[in-house]
Amino acid sequence: MKKLTIKIGTTCLAALVLASMSCTKLNEKVYGSKEVRAASNGSSGDLGGVYSQLNGQSNQANTYALQEHPTDEMMGPTRGTDWGDFGTWRKLHTHTWDAFHNQVNDTWDELNTGVYRATQVINASGVTNQVKGEASFLRAYFMFEVVDLYGQAPFRDPAGSVDAIPTVYNRSAATDFIIKDLEFAEANLGTPTDIGHAGKAAAQALLAKVYLNKAVYKATTVGGPFTFDAADMNKVIGYCNAVTAAGFHLNGPGKYFDNFSWDNTTLSTEIIFGRINTSTNAPANTHNRWRMGMHYNQSPSSWNGFTTLADFYHSFEASDERIGGTYPKLTEYNGLRTGFLIGQQYGPGNVALKQRGGQPLIFTPDVNLNYSTEAQGIRVIKYFPQPKPDGSVNDDYATNTYILLRYSDVLLMKAEAIMRGGTDPNGQTALGIVNNLRTTRGATALGSLTAANLLAERGRELYYEGWRRNDLIRFEKFNDPVDQRPNKTDKTRTLYPIPQRAVDTNPNLKQNAGY
Incomplete structure (x- = not known):
């Protein structure tokens, strides 16, 4: 190493x-x-x-x-x-x-x-708005990521001396700094040329994220308890409504995994901002997202690493499409399924795969952090490769756009802001927003909305997208x-x-x- x-x-x-x-x-x-x-x-x-x-x-x-x-x-x-x-x-x-x-x-x-x-770019001469x-x-x-992870942010002026000691913003001051940057971005950006560039909607979505977490970042005690101000929640709602007005909407029933496919740039109506990858230029190659968990003998041969927790897997209803299943060409050509991989695994030609020692490759819910076998643990395939008819995969240039901001997150932020005391001028309720999302994804509607089941819903919708720690902290469950x-x-x-x-x-x- x-x-x-x-x-x-x-x-x-x-x-x-x-x-x-x-x-x-x-x-x-x-x-x-x-x-x-x-x-x-x-x-x-x-x-x-x-x-x-x-x-x-x-x-x-x-x-x-x-x-x-x-x-x-x-x-x-x-x-x-x-x-x-x-x-x-x-x-x-x-x-x-x-x-x-x-x-x-x-x-x-x-x-x-x-x-x-x-x-450096912001301070350069002759820069357009x-x-x-x-x-x-x-x-x-x-x-935002620095503040979220570390709670304070150093700041160096590029025009200053290389020997100058950088200023450090505490968490509250850094949050205010972020909001000012995003307000400037929102005021000066329009609709971008593609989802790989920042536009007004991206600024609005991130502003909603900052205001939703403002109680965490302004708290006098690390880790809570947190007090959510109604004015901040109204800000969240306003920015979320602005993103909706820009034309973003959920993919329809049966189309959840189109958000993460090799053609997600065109198939997804939910990507607000991300890194675009192509078959000739993949600067943010997504292939590690499947390779980090898939077994050595799956297609493509992978690294056999990360797993989900059994309790998290069991939080899904069987009808919920987000739990995964077959996907056109993917399953047909190389035997892979989307979502959570559990039980016997298959390869090209629907051949039952084996471990390196010859035992059946059966992923099991039980897993030990310190001493696991190569088949223990439920694996997760959210982004997935584009296979050829022979089952081979060229994932050196995976074409999946890597998502940084997605519309379903915006909807769930709005629902949470309403639940925490905000008021939607459009008259939507938190329960109505969540149930619309759930029924679109094939899950049954909830009878009521609590902090616990809203946190669980954020997990089911956004798992493996890099938001879980942030959510758990805000709900004081981390x-x-x-x-x-x-x-x-x-x-x-x-x-x-x-x-x-x-x-x-x-x-x-x-x-x-x-x-």
Whole structure:
């Protein structure tokens, strides 16, 4: 395992190379640099380099791992000598990370690199309001993740001395900074040329997300209790209504997994913002999303890593299409199903697959974080590959757009804001919104809406999309025991530590409580 440590805060940003952390091709390599690149997404000038920094969000490590592995929907069990990786995955699931944890460190570098590069574009001379609006959205996105994960945000002025100690915004001040960036973006952006560019609706969706979490970020006590202001909830509702007015709507019944297919750029009516991948250019390649859990003997041969928790799987009704099933061409050509993979697995030609030792490849609900066999654990296929008729897959250039903001999340944010005291000028109810979503997905309507079943619905709709930790914290359930973590953890675990080397080099950073 190798890792490149970068000082964010006292030096100019240097090349950032994410670690390769497993014997099973664990990580994609994601590059960032002090030198801002030419546009890679069709934007002008330096802005393309800022967009390219988003590619790391599709990695199965770092930001994604910090948001998913400590929750009730994902774990990374060690299988013999595979996936030990010095305990990086086990520590995330058991909430036992510290200020030296490799992914805590690498995520800090990656996100703050994004903030810095966006600031360079915003401060450049001759920048149009369009470009500045896109850069402001991107800076807000990266800083939102920093604030959500770490609770404070360093900020360096690109025009300042390279030896200057960066300013540090506390969580409340950083939240206000993010809102101002997004308000500027909303005011200066229109409908983008494609979903790979930030537009007005993306700014509105992220503003809704910030206001929904504002009680968490402004709280005097880390981890709650939280008090949700009705005015903030009305802001959430207003921004969600604006996104709806822009024309986004749910995919129809039976079309949930079209949101994640190899043609999701055209099949999905729900993608507000994401990273577009093509058969010749896949900067945010989604292939790790299936390879991180699929077995070595499945098609394509994969890394046999992450699983979901049995309790989470059992929260779905059998009729709920989000639990997964057959998908045209995918199942026909290479035997894969979408959603949750449990039981006997099949390959091309509907051949029953075996483990490497010759036993049937039967995924089981039981799984042990420390000592699992290669077939234990329910696997999850949300994004999925495009197979050829012979069952082969060219996933070096997977064409699935990687989603960062999706419309069903907007609907559920609106429902939550109404439940927390907001009022919808359109007269919708929280229960009505949730039941419309559920019946569209094939689930039965709820008789009433509670905090518990709304949190569960967010899980069923948005699983494996990188929002679960954020949701659990807001509902004050993040520290509850789950499978393979039998005891309640301390509320200080709702924030990650500031990497110790960052604290050591920037006196304006103060280590978070509990570390």
